[in-house]
Amino acid sequence: MVVLNPNNWHWVDKNTLPWSKDYLNGKLTSLSTVSSDGKSKIELTQVSSITGDSNVSQRKGKPICYFDLQLSMNVKVTNLDTNKDDEDDDGILADGKLEIPEFMHDESDIPILSQxxxxxxxxxxxxxxxxxxxxLLKYQDDLIKEHSKDIQV
Structure with a gap:
C-alpha cells in the first residue's frame, strides 16, 4: 500500500458550499421574533441568495475552515396589534431585505445592510x-464539526 499523504500532513481541501447553503437556509429561515412591545412579528421568509466560497481543509493534521460568503434574505414585519390600520390586507407592515456583503471566517463583526x-x-x-x-456566529463551529471528520484521507 502506498501512502500519498502520511499522517494527513499535506493540504486536503473539501468544498463545503453546497452544505453551507443547506445549513444556512435551514437555520435562517426558521428565525422569527416578536417585538418587545408585542405589536409586531419579524420573520425571515427566504434566503434568496448565498454566493461565495466555503471550504474545510486539513494541513499538518489540523482541520481549518475558510469562507467568504454573501447573503441576501427577505424579511417581513407583520402586525400583531388588531387595533392598528397601518397594514396591507395580509397584516404586513413592512417587507424588506437584509444583505450581508461579506461574511468571513476571521471576523465576528458582520456588516448587515437593510432596505x-x-x-x-x-x-x-x-x-x-x-x-x-x-x-451566523454558530456556522463556523458547526462547519468544522460536520466536515473535519471526513476530510482525512
Missing part, C-alpha cells in the same frame, strides 16, 4: 438583526 423597512428599520435592526448574527 425596504421604512419606519420599521430601527425595529428590525435592534430586535431581529442580533438573532441573525447569533445564528
Amino acid at each position: 425596504g423597512f421604512d419606519a420599521f428599520d430601527g425595529l428590525v435592526r435592534s430586535e431581529f438583526v442580533p438573532k441573525v448574527v447569533e445564528t
Whole structure:
C-alpha cells in the first residue's frame, strides 16, 4: 500500500458550499421574533441568495475552515396589534431585505445592510438583526464539526 499523504500532513481541501447553503437556509429561515412591545412579528421568509466560497481543509493534521460568503434574505414585519390600520390586507407592515456583503471566517463583526423597512428599520435592526448574527456566529463551529471528520484521507 502506498501512502500519498502520511499522517494527513499535506493540504486536503473539501468544498463545503453546497452544505453551507443547506445549513444556512435551514437555520435562517426558521428565525422569527416578536417585538418587545408585542405589536409586531419579524420573520425571515427566504434566503434568496448565498454566493461565495466555503471550504474545510486539513494541513499538518489540523482541520481549518475558510469562507467568504454573501447573503441576501427577505424579511417581513407583520402586525400583531388588531387595533392598528397601518397594514396591507395580509397584516404586513413592512417587507424588506437584509444583505450581508461579506461574511468571513476571521471576523465576528458582520456588516448587515437593510432596505425596504421604512419606519420599521430601527425595529428590525435592534430586535431581529442580533438573532441573525447569533445564528451566523454558530456556522463556523458547526462547519468544522460536520466536515473535519471526513476530510482525512
